[in-house]
Amino acid sequence: MNKERISNVLTKLDGVDAVLVCDPIAIYYLCGKMLHAGERFLGLLLKRDKEPVLFLNILFPLKQIEGVKIVNYADGDDLCAMLSEYIKADEVLGIDKTMQARFLLPMQKYGLAKDYVDGSLAVDKTRAVKDEEELAYLRKSSQINDMAMARFKALIHEGVSEKEVADQTLAIYKELGAEGFSFPSIVAFGKNSADPHHMPDDTILKEGDAVLFDVGCTYKGYCSDMTRTFFYKHAPEGKRKEVYELVRKANEEATKKVKEGVRLCDIDKVARDIITDGGYGPYFTHRLGHFIGIEDHEYGDVSAAFKDLTEVNNVFSIEPGIYDPETLGCRIEDLVVVTKDSCEVLNSYPHDIEIIE
């Protein structure tokens, strides 16, 4: 287990006597073991001044985790009775936000605790501040992503389809030392780049198309995520060029705003104001960014609604976009790590307009 991470969670418990963590990724983060219990119960109980307790079906053999008590159960055992040896009926229990009703409803019926509240914030806020080990993996993951982007660009040629390009990206990531995708690669040609949710299809590349790659891999379990928008054979001109430069400016100015103690909504605002002042406000239809780590999307937004202050070693994306089907769909995305006075940009792939010949 990771003592420091667990003790960070415990200092953040607010109004609860214990938290029952169920999310396998959060358990991996805290204990260093990735356990997939499928439809069976999996829980890590954290209580101040007590040894963490992991409840695990006997089907998933795990001998030990240092510093964690493992309680095995079998199919058919009374889970609530088992849990009641560690949770008192007069305690307030923090419940993992991902705990499924199939477990929560029986606990409530049994009277396991006095009250049940969402207890995930303590874990989420701990995960939002990366430690050095995590930063090392995130840096490497984004380095691989930078190298991969250059390779992906070389897959673009006359007559190729989005799917054909996307289908080749996994092998390239693996060659470069990644384990796999952080999410399936998005490749969008022409008007498809104006759909921020576009999935690669049989669309064939045409001269003059924009070519958008939104791609990421994992390294030691940590995600990268980067977007670049290229142009096939013809440089963008007029309004198309204007849109590209606005998005680029929104990315770069928002990045300059990042440092410790800034409201995340204010970082979003820098990018949004630039795009709005440029006349494309209605075409920037999503938040500026999301936190990232073991998961591609973790707790924490760079959006108008998220007023928390940045902390040193928060890692999130800066990904402004303009999606105007009549002109251009374009997004430029990097990952950044918050530092005391500014930020470290994890992607080094340039933002310049690039023409693929």
Add this chain to the structure above:
Amino acid sequence: MNKERISNVLTKLDGVDAVLVCDPIAIYYLCGKMLHAGERFLGLLLKRDKEPVLFLNILFPLKQIEGVKIVNYADGDDLCAMLSEYIKADEVLGIDKTMQARFLLPMQKYGLAKDYVDGSLAVDKTRAVKDEEELAYLRKSSQINDMAMARFKALIHEGVSEKEVADQTLAIYKELGAEGFSFPSIVAFGKNSADPHHMPDDTILKEGDAVLFDVGCTYKGYCSDMTRTFFYKHAPEGKRKEVYELVRKANEEATKKVKEGVRLCDIDKVARDIITDGGYGPYFTHRLGHFIGIEDHEYGDVSAAFKDLTEVNNVFSIEPGIYDPETLGCRIEDLVVVTKDSCEVLNSYPHDIEIIE
């Protein structure tokens, strides 16, 4: 939407006034649309004599589903207030077993309903009986899997690793017309075949090894799942042959037991008794089978604990195994469809001992 499936669910509602389905796969099954709302709320409310209502974040644009009322909400909207227009405070609400605590806890705090109970069984029991459209897809998916097995066998050669073989399986499925995996291919050489949870690693093939493939693909969203155990260069002899033949017999005799109205636990017993009588009971460490459809593992077990009766058009796996690291790890798995008097075996790949040269 699929009127018949929805009306089947409604006839199965037991002690609840409505059921709020959240599982995207169940919603796909009932409405024909695969919606991924990520961490946002997604719900399909089913009530007798009322039009189904789908609650969907406005970020996921969906114009219409015939026969379903779509209620859009935006981030920040009061979900409980929205739901309370369709659910009365004195009603008992069936909750999807997969609904996350982040949604259930606020509903309970709001007082959305009088009581909350697990309402998934109505959907699960409907899904467990496949209709003709589903059977057609399941048949085709298993046909592809049969063809794929022959191709996978041809990947086996001197010096190859499990991972190298497993990495080539997806492309073969796609060539054969599948969309993708129903689960990542399991390839296990030698002693690794005695670990039922083994994931392909860098183990290199050796003469005399068992070669286990547990593989499946999807066709039109429907899963196949088959296991065969081959032998590299040397036929199994003595106890190894005995283990293989026991597993084969357990598979074939259990399959003969299948017809409408049999307790699922009794099908498990046929296979378990054969393996136990053969002296390998402790090495058959899992249930005989699981139900399958849009998901590789669906509600319904072929196990000692599952006493429900089979129904016509239930589809499940028959997969006895013996995992004796000193002798042999071996599993033989097929999918079957229950008929009135027997069953249709969806896999035609033979059970005979096969030596790969």
